[in-house]
Each structure stands twice: as structure tokens, then as C-alpha cells.
Amino acid sequence: MRYLPHMDVDRREMLGAIGVDSIDALYRDVPATALRTSPVEGLPHHMTELEVERLLGAMAAKNRAAGATPFFIGCGAYKHHVPASVDHIIQRGEFLTSYTPYQPEIAQGTLQYLFEFQSQVARLTGMEVANASMYDGSTAMTEAIFMAQRVTRRTRAIISAGVHPHYVDVARALTQFSDETLLIGTPELTDGRPGDDLDWILSELDERTSCVVVQNPNLFGHVADLSDLAAACHAKGALLVVVVTEVVSLGAIRAPGDMGADIVVGEGQSIGVGLNFGGPYLGLFACREKHVRQAPGRLCGETVDASGRRGFVLTLSTREQHIRREKATSNICTNSGLCALAFSIHLSLLGEAGLRQLASYNHARAVQVAERLAAVKGVRLVNGAFFNEFTLLLDRPSRAVVRDLGNKGVLAGVALDRLYPGVAGLENGVTLAVTETATDADIDALVRGFEELLSC
Amino acid sequence: MLNRQGRPTAAGDAADTATPETFTGHKGLDLNEPLIFEIGRTDRSGVDVPVPPRVTSRLGGLERLAPIELPGLSEPEAVRHYTRLSRKNYAIDMGLFPLGSCTMKHNPRLNEKMARLPGFADIHPLQPQDTVQGALELIDLVAHWLMTLTGMPAVAMSPKAGAHGELCGLMAIRAAHEARGDARKVVLCPESAHGTNPATAAFCGYKVEDIPATADGRVDLAALKSRLGPDVAAIMLTNPNTCGLFERDIIEIAEATHAAGAYFYCDGANFNAIVGKVRPGDLGIDAMHINLHKTFSTPHGGGGPGAGPVVFSEALAPFAPLPYVHKAHGRFELVEHRGEGDEHFASQTFGRMVAFHGQMGMFVRAASYMLSHGADGLMQAAEDAVLNANYILARLKDVMSPAFAGPCMHEALFDDGFLKDTGVTTLDFAKAMIDEGYHPMTMYFPLVVHGAMLIEPTETESKAALDEFIMAMRALAAAARRGEKERFTGAPHFAPVQRLDETRAARQPVLTYKAPTQMQAAQ
Numbered sequence: 001m002r003y004l005p006h007m008d009v010d011r012r013e014m015l016g017a018i019g020v021d022s023i024d025a026l027y028r029d030v031p032a033t034a035l036r037t038s039p040v041e042g043l044p045h046h047m048t049e050l051e052v053e054r055l056l057g058a059m060a061a062k063n064r065a066a067g068a069t070p071f072f073i074g075c076g077a078y079k080h081h082v083p084a085s086v087d088h089i090i091q092r093g094e095f096l097t098s099y100t101p102y103q104p105e106i107a108q109g110t111l112q113y114l115f116e117f118q119s120q121v122a123r124l125t126g127m128e129v130a131n132a133s134m135y136d137g138s139t140a141m142t143e144a145i146f147m148a149q150r151v152t153r154r155t156r157a158i159i160s161a162g163v164h165p166h167y168v169d170v171a172r173a174l175t176q177f178s179d180e181t182l183l184i185g186t187p188e189l190t191d192g193r194p195g196d197d198l199d200w201i202l203s204e205l206d207e208r209t210s211c212v213v214v215q216n217p218n219l220f221g222h223v224a225d226l227s228d229l230a231a232a233c234h235a236k237g238a239l240l241v242v243v244v245t246e247v248v249s250l251g252a253i254r255a256p257g258d259m260g261a262d263i264v265v266g267e268g269q270s271i272g273v274g275l276n277f278g279g280p281y282l283g284l285f286a287c288r289e290k291h292v293r294q295a296p297g298r299l300c301g302e303t304v305d306a307s308g309r310r311g312f313v314l315t316l317s318t319r320e321q322h323i324r325r326e327k328a329t330s331n332i333c334t335n336s337g338l339c340a341l342a343f344s345i346h347l348s349l350l351g352e353a354g355l356r357q358l359a360s361y362n363h364a365r366a367v368q369v370a371e372r373l374a375a376v377k378g379v380r381l382v383n384g385a386f387f388n389e390f391t392l393l394l395d396r397p398s399r400a401v402v403r404d405l406g407n408k409g410v411l412a413g414v415a416l417d418r419l420y421p422g423v424a425g426l427e428n429g430v431t432l433a434v435t436e437t438a439t440d441a442d443i444d445a446l447v448r449g450f451e452e453l454l455s456c
Numbered sequence: 457m458l459n460r461q462g463r464p465t466a467a468g469d470a471a472d473t474a475t476p477e478t479f480t481g482h483k484g485l486d487l488n489e490p491l492i493f494e495i496g497r498t499d500r501s502g503v504d505v506p507v508p509p510r511v512t513s514r515l516g517g518l519e520r521l522a523p524i525e526l527p528g529l530s531e532p533e534a535v536r537h538y539t540r541l542s543r544k545n546y547a548i549d550m551g552l553f554p555l556g557s558c559t560m561k562h563n564p565r566l567n568e569k570m571a572r573l574p575g576f577a578d579i580h581p582l583q584p585q586d587t588v589q590g591a592l593e594l595i596d597l598v599a600h601w602l603m604t605l606t607g608m609p610a611v612a613m614s615p616k617a618g619a620h621g622e623l624c625g626l627m628a629i630r631a632a633h634e635a636r637g638d639a640r641k642v643v644l645c646p647e648s649a650h651g652t653n654p655a656t657a658a659f660c661g662y663k664v665e666d667i668p669a670t671a672d673g674r675v676d677l678a679a680l681k682s683r684l685g686p687d688v689a690a691i692m693l694t695n696p697n698t699c700g701l702f703e704r705d706i707i708e709i710a711e712a713t714h715a716a717g718a719y720f721y722c723d724g725a726n727f728n729a730i731v732g733k734v735r736p737g738d739l740g741i742d743a744m745h746i747n748l749h750k751t752f753s754t755p756h757g758g759g760g761p762g763a764g765p766v767v768f769s770e771a772l773a774p775f776a777p778l779p780y781v782h783k784a785h786g787r788f789e790l791v792e793h794r795g796e797g798d799e800h801f802a803s804q805t806f807g808r809m810v811a812f813h814g815q816m817g818m819f820v821r822a823a824s825y826m827l828s829h830g831a832d833g834l835m836q837a838a839e840d841a842v843l844n845a846n847y848i849l850a851r852l853k854d855v856m857s858p859a860f861a862g863p864c865m866h867e868a869l870f871d872d873g874f875l876k877d878t879g880v881t882t883l884d885f886a887k888a889m890i891d892e893g894y895h896p897m898t899m900y901f902p903l904v905v906h907g908a909m910l911i912e913p914t915e916t917e918s919k920a921a922l923d924e925f926i927m928a929m930r931a932l933a934a935a936a937r938r939g940e941k942e943r944f945t946g947a948p949h950f951a952p953v954q955r956l957d958e959t960r961a962a963r964q965p966v967l968t969y970k971a972p973t974q975m976q977a978a979q
Contacts, residue, residue, distance in 0.1 A: 001828075001829060001833045001836060001837075002828075003562055003564055003828070003829070003833075003837075003916060004833070004836060004837060004840055004915055004916065005916065005917065005918035005919075005921075006840055006843075006918070006919065010918075010919040011840075011843060013919070014843055014844075014846075014847045014919060015843070017847060017850050017851060018843075018846045018847060018849075018850040018862075018863075019850065020846075020863070023839045023842065023843055025863070026842050026843065026846050026863040026865075027702070027733060027734075027842065027863075028863065029701065029702035029703075029704045029863075030702050030730070030733070030734055031704070031706070031707055031739075033707075033738070034707070034734050034735070034738045034739055035733060035734060036732070036733055036734065036735070036835070039732060039830070039831035039832040039834075039835050040604055040605055040732055040735070040831045040834075040835075041831075042604050043601060043604055043605070043826075043830065043831040044827070044830050044831065045830035045831060045832045045833070046828060046829055046830035046832055046833040047827050047828055047830060049566050049828070051827075052566060052570070052824055052827045052828050053566070053569075053570070055827060056570045056573065056576075056594070056820065056823065056824060056827070057573060057575075058590075059575070059590040059591075059593055059594050059597075060570075060573035060574070060575025060576050060590055061575055061590065062575070062589050062590030062593070063575040063576070063579050063587065063588050063589070063590040063591050064579070064583065064587035064588070065574035065575055065578040065579060066578045066579060066580055066583075067574060067578050068574070068578075071580075073580045073582055073583060075582055076581075076582075076811055076812075077580055077581055077582070077812070079578075079580065083502070083503055083531070085502075085531050085534060085535055087572070088535075089534075089535065089538045089539070089542075090757075091568060092538075092539070092542045093547050093548070093549030093550070094542035094543060094545040094546075094547045094549070094550070095538075095542055095545065095547075095757070095758055096547070096549075096563065096568075096755045096757060097547040097548035097549045097560075097562075097563050097755055097756065098545045098546060098547040098548075098756065098757075098758045099553070099555055099558055099560060099756050099758070099759070099895075100756070100758070100759035100760075101758065101759065103546070103886070103890065103895060103896055104953070104956045105887070105890055105948045105951035105952070105953055105954065105955065105956070106544075106545065106546040106890055106895065106948070106951050106952070107544075107545055107546065107758075108541075108544035108545070108952050108953055109541040109542050109543065109544040109545035110545055110758040110759070112489070112491070112541050112544070113538070113541055115491070115967075115968075115969070116491055116492050116493070116969070118967055118968055119491075119493065119968040119969040120492075120526060122968045123524055123525050123526055123968075124524065124526065128968070129967045129968055130967075130968070132759070133760075135616040135617060135620060135761070135810065136616065136810055136811050136812075137811055138810060138811035139616070139620075139809075139810065164811065166808060166810075166811045166812070167811060169778075169807055169808040170807075170808050170809060170810065170811065172807055172808075173627070173777070173806055173807025173808050173809060174623075174627075174809070176806070176807070177627070177630050177660050177661040178659075178661060223515060223516050223518055224516070224518075225516070225517075225518055250520070250524075251520070251524075252515060252519065252520060253515060253518050253519070253520055254518050254519070254520050254521075255520060255524075258520075258522065267811065274577055274578065275577070275578055275579055275580050275581070276576075276577055276579075276816050276817045277576065277579045277580070277581050277588065277591050277812070277813065277816035278581030278810075278811065278812025278813045278814070278816055279581075279616065279761070279810065279812060279813065279814055279815040279816050279817065279818075280616070280760075280761030280763075280815045280816075280817050280818060281761075281811070281812075289967075292965065292967065298759070299965075299967055300967070301961040301962075301965050301966055301967050302961070302966040302967075303956050303957045303958065303960050303961035303966075304956070304957050304960065305953040305954040305955060305956050305957070306954040306955050306956075306957075307954050309953055309954075311953040311956045312956075313956045313958050313961045315958065315961040315962050315965060315967075316962055316965060317962075318962070320651075321619070321651040321652050321654075321655035322650075322651040322652075322901075323651070324651075324655070325651050325654040325655060325664075326654035326655055326657065326658035326664045327658070328651070328655040328658075330655070330659075331619045331622065331623060331652050331655035331656040331658075331659050332617075332619055332620075333617065333618065333619045333650075333651070333652050334617045334618075334619070334759055334760035334761070334762055335759050335760050336760045336761045337757045337758040337759035337760045337761070338755070338757030338758060338760065338761060339757075339760075339761055341538075341757075341758065345534060345538060347526060348492050348496065348502070348527065348528065348529045348534055348537070349501070349502035349503050349528070349529060349531065349534050350501055350502070350503050350526070350528060351496060351497070351498060351499075351500055351501045351502070351526055351527055351528015351529065352498040352499070352523070352524045352525065352526040352527075352528060353498060353499050353500065353501045353528055354501030354502070354503045354505055354528055355524070355526060356520075356524075357501070357505040357507075357508070358503070358505045360508045361505055361506060361507075361508040363508070363511075363513070363514070363515065364508035364509045364510070364511045365508075365509070367511040367512070367513075367514050368509060368511060370514075383514075384514070384516065385514055385515060385516025385517075385518070386514055387515065402584065403584055403586070406583075406584040406586065406587055407586070411580070411583055411584070411587070414582045418582065418792075419582075421793055436505065436506070
């Protein structure tokens with residue numbers, strides 16, 4: 001077996017040194033009825049590298065890769081081009097095969113990029129501090145709700161209808177055995193501002209509210225000014241939590257921090273990580289410095305070594321499970337380190353100028369596509385303001401349209417019925433994202449596809 | 457005195473042989489590297505983005521006008537920056553990484569290649585299911601291996617890490633109790649447990665109580681039996697346990713737990729010691745997470761991303777999370793909502809844990825590892841892991857102090873008894889290992905052993921690598937006994953940085969970069 005260095009002669013020598021005559025003697029504490037002496041049945045034996053490549057390659061070939069087809073799907077995961085150097089760097093063994101930096105003297109590489117990552121995330125979101133990342137955007141959002149509970153000592157969170165329904169489901173599942181109550185908005189495709197339920201939020205907001213959670217741009221692509229909402233939250237002593245699932249938008253739209261957010265969480269997948277069928281992804285978590293001791297997850301901080309030189313360590317770990325055990329702020333024990341590295345490299349390559357240009361390009365292309373689709377018979381553009389994602393209302397249920405377009409080789413967004421099965425008023429809606437990866441030919445194919453399907 | 461590599465062997469010698477300070481601050485291949493904020497420019501970019509077409513903005517007047525202050529690097533600058541940073545890390549690729557409980561085994565590069573196939577890496581989680589049948593098949597394949605290897609009838613694939621898997625298991629347990637109106641309040645776990653165990657139980661609203669241990673490092677069965685009762689919802693137990701020992705009474709523990717109406721959650725962090733040798737399903741457990749980054753060799757990546765699928769017994773399967781892959785009529789279906797899919801599995805689901813379907817990239821790597829090894833190779837891997845740990849235990853037991861009598865499983869646990877009266881602590885000993893070119897073992901864990909040193913060599917170390925490590929450990933133990941205290945207390949002498957001031961980092965947290973001008977303004 002190519003990954004196991006021992007020859008049988010090594011094993012015999014080592015058993016001799018240990019003073020036993022068989023490996024099974026080392027398993028003597030296992031109840032005899034449970035110890036196996038032959039390989040588990042029902043599974044194949046070892047394969048060569050070539051055999052594995054053939055088998056998995058055939059499985060991969062059954063999927064339609066986003067890069068091989070006109071592609072307009074978003075709703076929480078976005079197809080962006082990732083520079084080749086990003087993947088090259090994250091495959092360096094010193095990054096790929098290192099561990100959590102518990103021994104800082106020999107992990108300064110990881111610790112320095114985490115410090116740089118935290119600084120980039122803080123600037124991008126307009127916040128003061130950020131942690132070293134979380135599992136994904138949805139779990140980061142739930143952690144924010146629990147953090148708001150610790151900060152405000154209140155237990156009612158209001159979640160806007162514009163928040164990704166999977167994120168809401170995660171919050172629902174993970175709070176069900178706690179004393180947290182969630183008030184969740186009902187999504188509507190309101191003309192000009194789909195998913196915007198600001199009036200309802202303000203009607204529910206009171207002195208019992210721990211936080212208000214909104215997404216910007218929201219699930220339907222709508223972009224909103226959150227400044228007044230932030231002021232309203234603060235007037236009631238509640239925190240404003242802003243969710244960002246498309247971080248490229250932060251190169252074009254005012255940062256949540258500048259609009260008064262107290263916690264910003266997000267999905268960092270758009271920058272550096274790739275689609276990966278949903279994971280691994282990169283949860284972003286940023287907050288105000290005054291609340292940092294209530295924050296979840298790992299934090300990297302600057303310090304000095306014994307000779308006074310700058311260095312970095314994991315810090316404020318008295319919040320964490322390995323010290324606090326059942327009193328920890330969260331049970332989390334890892335971050336999404338390698339994805340954070342990919343994000344940080346890609347964002348370093350972009351820089352502010354590149355990010356702004358990329359965001360501007362995404363927006364301009366999305367506007368072009370939205371305007372062309374709005375002119376198709378049977379299609380209505382619901383959004384007023386949007387970034388690179390918008391929602392269309394068709395003259396018929398969208399699920400079949402999206403499926404039929406898929407069969408024609410055009411991946412034309414997400415039918416809202418898939419995310420909100422049976423919710424009235426959404427079944428004809430479809431949300432599309434347009435990024436720098438869409439070519440003119442892709443866009444022509446998309447428009448032609450809608451024209452053909454909706455004409456009959 | 458110099459060692460074989462020409463390096464000083466004690467700190468006191470360093471001054472005699474030290475090279476002069478350099479102009480640059482670099483020392484040969486040991487290169488200092490500033491922060492991106494100190495070398496980048498906001499107007500420089502390493503990415504060429506096309507000029508946007510002219511359109512009327514539809515951002516609703518919310519344009520971001522203020523500077524973001526994100527530094528940019530050209531590609532050569534970026535490649536050099538990160539390459540220099542990488543060289544300040546220790547990694548499995550560089551040497552033996554005996555970090556107990558973490559399973560730092562070789563990460564096969566085939567796994568990386570497979571995970572990057574566009575058919576796996578470049579597909580969207582919300583694509584129409586007809587366009588991702590191969591991806592769903594891959595998830596189903598890994599699920600099949602996990603169920604077969606554990607002898608368990610069901611598996612939830614979506615948890616994103618070991619601790620997330622624990623949460624999945626405990627949520628299912630609580631949902632199962634609540635479904636029959638049973639409001640149990642207590643979860644028992646031993647003091648030797650990973651910190652995530654009590655943290656997870658508390659997150660699910662449970663009160664955590666200790667399971668007492670015996671002098672030989674295992675659960676005190678009699679004490680456990682006497683504590684089990686109608687208020688106990690579950691026990692959480694790691695097996696092999698965090699002392700590196702197999703719980704001999706595990707079947708009786710499971711029976712007693714079930715007799716009391718509680719569930720048995722097994723922390724599967726150490727499954728790599730028994731994969732292919734013991735099926736946890738034969739031991740009577742109800743739920744167990746499997747760290748794909750341990751047993752199945754997906755890379756640790758400097759702290760994630762991991763993956764923590766959870767296998768379930770029949771009793772808990774109905775409470776498993778959404779979504780999941782369901783095979784029906786020769787087609788794979790992703791079940792994303794309640795009331796769809798299988799009649800038993802997740803039929804009373806506690807809900808959703810992640811935005812999408814779990815760590816697909818890790819599933820592909822794990823599949824590549826499983827197929828490469830096969831059932832026979834996995835069994836051999838477990839046996840070699842146990843052999844290697846026992847070899848280390850046998851060859852160090854005369855100079856270090858084993859915490860418990862052997863045999864051990866995949867990791868060997870020592871206490872700090874052999875350092876008594878030397879003035880050297882476990883921490884000092886660990887830091888001296890850095891100077892010898894090794895990552896330290898896990899230290900001060902488990903908490904039940906004084907000054908614990910937990911050594912896990914893994915199966916991917918050759919005998920020659922183990923022998924060299926053993927000689928280094930013996931030499932260090934001898935140096936400590938000889939009274940060469942400074943060699944330890946000042947260590948590491950040869951790392952990129954010396955010991956770091958962690959107290960200062962926590963008391964005056966600096967968590968983001970601030971330009972010198974910002975710093976002055978703040979003061």
C-alpha cells in the first residue's frame with residue numbers, strides 16, 4: 001500500500017521490541033466478540049492511483065461544471081474567477097499540511113496570514129475587528145445571534161425575510177433548544193424592493209429585542225440603506241447584524257459597518273474559494289472592538305517574542321472550549337483556515353483597485369442582463385436597486401422553466417420554489433446572478449432560452 | 457558544542473558561535489516578511505479585470521465612496537510574500553508531527569487532484585439535481601463506506617467539523633427524547649474528554665456532569681452505573697479514549713446506558729485506531745462523529761476546513777439533519793425539505809445545520825483515500841498506527857514516564873514524572889523538541905494526567921523516522937536529567953521567533969493592522 005512505509009520485516013522487528021508476537025495482542029483490550037481479524041465485508045480492496053482516478057473521474061464527468069456552460073446561479077454561492085496563483089500557494093505543504101497554530105514559534109506563517117485576513121475582513125466590512133473565520137456564512141449568522149444574546153442579555157432576535165432561507169433554517173435548528181426566540185419575516189416579491197420588510201421589523205423592534213438580522217444585498221438581490229434601521233436598533237438597545245453572502249458587493253456598496261452594523265457576518269466563498277458544491281466555504285465574522293470578548297471562534301493577535309520581535313499568537317482563548325469547557329462562548333474548535341488563506345491571497349491580489357473594478361464590472365454586466373431579460377415577454381424585473389443578482393417574476397411557475405433551461409444547457413438561476421416550497425407568491429420567481437465569468441455568448445444563450453420557453 | 461547539523465546544542469553556547477547580525481535582518485534562508493499592509497498599495501492589483509461597460513448604476517445611491525484601504529500586490533509580490541510566510545510553518549510534509557489526538561498523517565496528493573476535478577470543484581450547490589448526479593453519487597459512496605466501516609445503519613453527512621458533528625449528535629439525542637416527552641437534563645462525560653464535548657452538551661441546554669475514572673485511565677463502570685438514572689439524557693465518551701486506551705467495558709457501558717433510557721454518544725476523534733478492526737456499531741453506540749481530517753486524511757490546512765459526518769443507530773436516524781442524499785429508482789435525490797424523501801431517515805429531523813450540503817471537497821478527498829486503501833488497506837493503516845504508538849511507548853518507557861501501562865492504541869501518553877526535580881516543565885520539554893526539528897506532542901491534555909504529553913505518530917511514519925524521533929526524545933530526557941535546564945527553559949532557540957508574550961496579546965489585544973499614523977491618532 002503506497003501510503004504505508006512499513007515492510008513486514010519492520011513490523012516483526014517492532015513487535016519484537018514491544019515484546020508481543022502479533023498486532024492483535026496490542027488490541028487485547030477490545031472485547032473479543034468485536035475484534036475483526038479480516039477486512040470489513042462489502043467494500044473493495046485497495047486500488048492503484050490510476051484506478052481511483054478513473055473511478056472518480058467518471059463520477060465527476062456526470063456533473064455539469066459551471067465553467068462549461070452558461071451559468072447564472074447565485075443565492076449564497078457565486079462563480080468568480082480565482083487566479084491560478086491562489087490554488088498554487090494554498091497547496092504548499094507548509095500551509096496544506098500544518099495544524100492549528102498552537103505552537104506559535106513554528107506557525108508564524110499561518111498566524112501572520114490569519115492576522116492579515118482578520119485585518120482585510122475588518123476593512124472590507126467596515127468593522128473594527130474580525131475573527132479567524134467560521135464554518136460558513138450560515139453558522140456565522142447563528143453565532144452572531146447568540147453573541148447578541150450575550151451582549152444585550154435579551155433573547156428575541158428579529159430575522160428579515162430577505163435573509164437566505166437556509167441561513168434562517170440553521171438559526172432555527174440551532175436555537176431550538178436554547179431560550180432564544182426568533183421572529184422571522186415573510187418574503188414577498190414587492191415591486192422595486194423584493195424581500196424588504198423594514199416596516200414589519202420596525203413594528204416588532206422593542207426593548208426585548210437582542211438583535212435584528214438583515215441581509216444586504218438580500219436573497220432576492222435587493223440592496224438597501226441600513227442606516228435608519230441601525231439607528232432604530234440602537235435606540236432600543238438592540239444590535240444590528242448584517243449578513244453578506246456576496247462579498248464582492250463590498251467593493252461597490254457602502255460597508256455595513258459604515259451604515260451602523262454591530263456585527264457583520266458573511267460567506268467569503270466568492271473570493272478565492274470556488275463553488276465546491278457547497279463546501280468547504282468560509283464564514284466571515286466581524287464586530288465592534290468593545291464586544292470582542294463575547295465573540296465566537298478563533299482570534300489571532302499581535303504580540304512580541306522574548307527578544308522583542310513582532311510575532312502573532314492565538315489569543316483571548318479564555319472564551320474557547322478547550323479552556324472554558326461547558327462555559328465557552330461556542331463549541332467551535334476549528335476555523336476554515338485554508339479557505340481563509342485562499343480568500344486572503346485573492347483579496348491581496350485584487351487590492352482595493354482590483355476589487356472595486358471587479359465589483360463595478362459585475363454590476364455593469366448584471367444591469368445589462370437584467371435589462372435584456374426585462375424586455376422578454378412574460379418576464380418582469382422585480383428589483384429596483386441591486387448589485388450582481390436580481391429577481392424576475394415569470395408568467396408561470398419558474399421551477400419547470402429553470403429545469404427545462406438546464407436541460408438545454410443553460411443554468412439560469414434558482415427557482416424560488418426550490419428555496420421556499422409552497423410559499424405563496426414566490427412560485428413564479430427566479431433569482432439570477434451575473435458575474436465576470438459570463439461571456440456575451442452565455443448571455444445571448446440565456447436570453448434566447450427565456451424567449452423560447454416563455455413564448456409557448 | 458555543536459550537534460551533527462553543526463548547530464549549538466545548548467543555549468549557553470549560542471553566543472560563542474552566533475553569526476553577526478545582518479543588515480537586512482534576514483539570516484540566510486530565514487527571511488523576515490512584513491505584513492501585506494506594509495508592502496501593498498491600494499492602487500496596485502495583481503488581477504487584470506476588464507473595463508466595465510458603461511451602464512446607469514442601479515446601486516440605489518449606495519456607492520461605496522470612502523477608501524477601503526485594502527492593499528494590493530502584483531502576482532510576483534504575492535507569490536513571494538506567501539512563500540516566505542509558508543517557510544515559517546512546521547508541517548507534516550517536513551517531518552514527524554506527533555500531535556496526539558490530532559492524527560497528523562500524510563495527506564495523499566491524489567486526494568487534492570481528485571477534489572479539483574471541475575466536475576466536483578466547479579459545481580454549484582443549487583444546480584438542478586439532474587446536472588449533479590455524479591456529485592450526489594459521490595456523497596452516497598462516502599456515506600456507504602462510513603456506514604459499512606462503522607456497522608451503523610445511517611449517517612448524516614453535512615456537519616462541517618468534529619465539534620459540529622458532536623452538535624449534530626446531541627441535537628438528535630435531544631430531539632429523540634423530546635419526541636417522546638422525556639425532558640432529561642444531564643449529559644455525562646469524563647474529565648478526560650475533549651473540551652468540545654462539555655461545550656456541545658451545554659450548547660444543547662444540558663447540564664454536564666463528570667464520569668469518574670479508574671486508576672487505569674478508563675471509565676469507572678460501577679460509578680457510572682450508580683449515576684445513570686431517569687435524568688440522564690446521554691453519555692459522551694471517546695473510544696479509544698483520550699488517554700490512548702480502549703475502553704474495555706464499552707459493551708457493558710452501552711448496555712447500562714440504554715437500560716437507563718439514555719443514549720450513547722461516542723466521540724469518534726480516535727476512530728483511526730480501530731477503523732477496519734472494530735465496528736462501533738458492534739459496541740452499542742447510538743451516534744458517533746467521524747473526523748474525515750483525521751481517519752480519512754483530508755488536510756488539516758492550518759486549522760480547517762474539516763468535516764464531521766455522524767453515524768446513527770436506528771433509534772436516532774429519524775432525527776438526523778437535512779439535507780441528505782436519497783437514492784430512489786436509480787436516481788440520486790437531494791432531500792432538502794421536511795416531508796420529502798425517506799420514510800425513516802430524518803423523518804422527524806431536527807433541521808438544517810449548514811447553508812448547503814456539507815464539505816463536498818472533503819468528501820472527494822476522503823473517497824479518494826478510502827478507495828486507495830480499500831477495506832484491507834484501512835485495516836492495515838489502523839494496525840500500523842497502533843504498532844507505531846506502542847513501539848514509541850516501549851522504547852521510551854525507561855526514560856520517560858508512561859501515564860498508564862500498555863498496550864496503548866494509536867497514541868502513547870506520558871506524564872511529567874520523569875522531569876521531577878529537573879526544573880523543566882512539559883512546556884519547556886515541548887519547546888526543546890522544536891529545536892530538534894519536531895513539532896511538539898500534545899501537551900497538558902488530557903487534563904487527568906499531570907503535565908500530560910500525548911504522542912501520536914500515525915501509520916505514515918517509517919521505522920527509521922520513528923527511531924530518529926525516539927533517539928531525540930531519549931537525548932532530551934537525558935539532558936533534562938543532567939541539569940541542562942537552560943536548554944529547555946530558553947527553548948526554542950532555533951525557531952523563526954522565540955517564545956511569544958501571550959499575556960500581552962490577551963491584555964492589550966491587537967487583532968487588526970493599524971497604520972503607524974492610526975496608532976498615533978488612537979494614542
